Amino acid sequence: MSTSAKDASPEATANGKGSTEDSRAALRGTFFTFGLRLISFACTQVTLRYLDPTALGRASIQLELLLTTVLFFSREGFRLALTRNLTAESWNVAWLTIPLVSLVAGLALVWHLSRTLYSGSAGEVDSDYVMAGALYCLASWIEGCAEPAVLHFLRRMDTPKRSSAEALGTMAKAFATVVGLQYLGPTSVTAFGLSQLLYSLTYAIYLYWNAWNTLPMPNRTFDGATCSRAFQFTLQGVFKHLLTEADKIVLTTLSDSYNQGVYAMGSSYGGLAARILLQPLEENARLLLSRLAMRHAFAELEQSFLIFVKLVLYIGLLFSFVAVNYTNLLLCLLAGREWGSNEEAANVLSAFCVYTAFLAANGMTEAFVYGVTRAGMMEVGISHAVTGITLVVLAPWATAKGAAAGLVAVNCLAMLMRSCFSLHLASKYFGEKESKPPRMVLLRLLRNMSPHPMVIASYGLSWAVTRHTLGKIKERGFHTALQIRNKEWLWLTGHHLVAGVFCVVVTLSLAITMDRQFIRSFRLMIRQKND
Structure with a gap:
């Protein structure tokens, strides 16, 4: 009605x-x-062209797991609790992330050192990996300490500030990784630890610099219900x-x-x-x-x-x-x-x-x-x-x-x-x-959220077409390297790229034509309304 x-x-x-x-x-x-x-x-x-697979695996898999685990236990529950409860009384709970991340990061450091320093004889200690893990723990602590500023921007739906902090941190991390690998060698894991530390410093400084004038300071009262929800969300997560x-x-x-x-x-x-x-x-x-x-x-x-x-x-x-x-x-x-x-x-x-x-x-x-x-x-x-x-x-x-x-x-x-x-x-x-x-x-819900059947069929045909053109390249062994001086490679690869672009254009055109209700609804979400 x-x-x-x-x-x-x-x-x-x-x-x-x-x-x-x-x-x-x-x-x-x-x-x-x-x-x-x-x-x-x-x-x-x-940075990727400089990386040795072994060093990349130890940093991106093992140490990143350590980092994400520390950050999860110290902030995930607070994000869920404080983005649901927008009352001013609950804000002080955001500052509890700092002592919590200090505890979790400290425990992670103790675990890392005990696992790497005391698991074998002194001659088997990998000092490069030990130092890298310690740097990752320090970086996780710094990034976790920035959480009150992150929550402040999230509550105001000011996501560009946080995104800018992540982008600046990533740029600093990329520069530090390249420099570190040049000086410490392509197999150095410490270079990754130093770059992650620089990322966290850049991230935290930028967020607090932009939030300090509007960030509510803590007092001695904490909303018990919000604390309970944060703890509950952490356990459930x-x-x-x-x-x-x-x-x-x-x-x-x-x-x-x-x-x-x-x-x-x-x-x-x-x-x-x-x-x-x-x-x-x-x-x-x-x-x-x-x-x-x-x-x-x-x-x-x-x-x-x-x-x-x-x-x-x-x-x-x-x-x-x-x-x-x-x-x-x-x-x-x-x-x-x-x-x-x-x-x-x-x-x-x-x-x-x-x-x-x-x-x-x-x-x-x-x-x-x-x-x-x-x-x-x-x-x-x-x-x-x-x-x-x-x-x-x-x-x-x-x-x-x-x-x-x-x-x-x-x-x-x-x-x-x-x-x-x-x-x-x-x-x-x-x-x-x-x-x-x-x-x-x-x-x-399933009917309304699913793409139009014609668009799904177009996706399937696109896969078949691009798979066929890729097969032509693989038949000649041209898929493992760039051979821009080889005319046959240029012809087959160009054909493959044109086929992909054509398939994408056709599929998107079908989506716009066949799924007009979705297009109209999406436009309503982004169009500026005078009223």
Whole structure:
């Protein structure tokens, strides 16, 4: 039933304007983040040509796991609790992240030193790895201490400030990595530790510099309910963290440093879409959907949720069906001859391209669960536990059969399981609001968030066409190196690129033509309204 403008209440009008402002703020933050992360990727790209696979594996898999674990336990629960509860009384809880990260980072340092210094004889101590781990622990502490400023900007939906801090930190990290590897050698892990430390310093200084004049200072009163929620979210998120880092945990346990490095290289490029496009979309969507739920704007909430999910699916499917056939060429162009001729690295990167679609669906559906649903958190933990058990059972077998690419395949299954459960919770949530059976709501959500069948068919044809042109290149052995002076290589590679561009243009044209309702809805979220 529609409501005329003259019958709309002032409260509804105010809520509508507030919802529109939040939508525009979320999308502005997403686009700004996208540009800055492109710059960050360009800076990171400079370092990859200098890397030894073994050093890359130890830094990007083992030490990054240590870093992300410290940061998860010291800030994840606070982000979820404080972006849901926007009252001024709860703000002091944000400052508790500093003593907490001090404790967690200190424990991580003790664990690292005890594992590396006292696990064997003195002659077996790897001083380079010991120093790198200590630097990573220090960097995690500095980055964790910046969390009050991050939460301050998140509460104000000022995501560009945080994105700028990440971009500047990444640029400083890229410069420090190149310089460190030049002076300390291509196998030095300490160079990674120094660059991570510089990233954290740049990140924290920039955030506090911009937030200091408006950042509320702490006092002695802390909201007990918010503290309890932060602790609860942290415990509930343990399984999610283990699932997110499952690939690193498995590789650290079952693979050597070289295979870890190959996987890290594939992840670096394969995660490009996730870092530059999907992650900022997910973060901004979670904030926007949370605020729409708080205003009880359920119709707009569902519409925004469906728009975000369909948008990331279009992005993810583009990588899964088209980019998957260009990994050899990408590695040759960006990573150099050594990586471009590494067939295992190309296979892992192709697997990550397929993984992007599963990651996109899971990230956005879980953004709704964590940003909106208040019931069912225990169910979320149970679902993550089931997914984790599945990973533990299948990961060793998949790694033995398909090496790093097999592990990516298992991660695809895990993302699919998590997405299904998140959709179950979303349908249950909307079913309760509408007094409808969750099954009916689920069918409606799936129908409205899925790309048009003609567009899906176009994705399939695009894969077949680009796979055919890639096969022509592989028949002549031209896929492992750039041979720009070879006319045949230029002809076949040019044909392959033109085919890919043509397929992308056709697919996007079909999406615009066939999915007009989605295009109209998306435009409504970003168009400036005079009223």
